[in-house]
Amino acid sequence: MKCEKINNCPFYQQKMPIDxxxxxxxxxxxxxxxxxxxxxxxxxxxxxxxxVPIDLYPNMVDRAKQIISENSQG
Ligand code: SF4
Structure with a gap:
């Protein structure tokens, strides 16, 4: 199923440098x-x-989990 953020996502819109x-x-x-x-x-x-950091790529799940734990309460 397609992500609903496609139209506004800098990654999908190819605004983030990547091979x-x-x-x-x-x-x-x-x-x-x-x-x-x-x-x-x-x-x-x-x-x-x-x-969401500007330089967070879809595969950076460990970094995503770290950001979530650092900013979650409790
Ligand atoms: S990079 Fe992630 S948030 Fe952006 S369109 Fe793709 S699946 Fe959605």
């Missing part, structure tokens, strides 16, 4: 197939879009 082949793979595997595995989506859906 074009790798970018295409990520767009297919995350944005167009399973957004729930995307690091950007995890942070945005848990904390809000303003918490």
């Amino acid at each position: 074009s082949g790798l970018g295409a793979i990520y767009r297919r595997n995350y944005c167009e197939t399973d957004k729930t595995k995307c690091a950007r989506f995890m942070v945005a859906s848990t904390l809000g879009p303003s918490y």
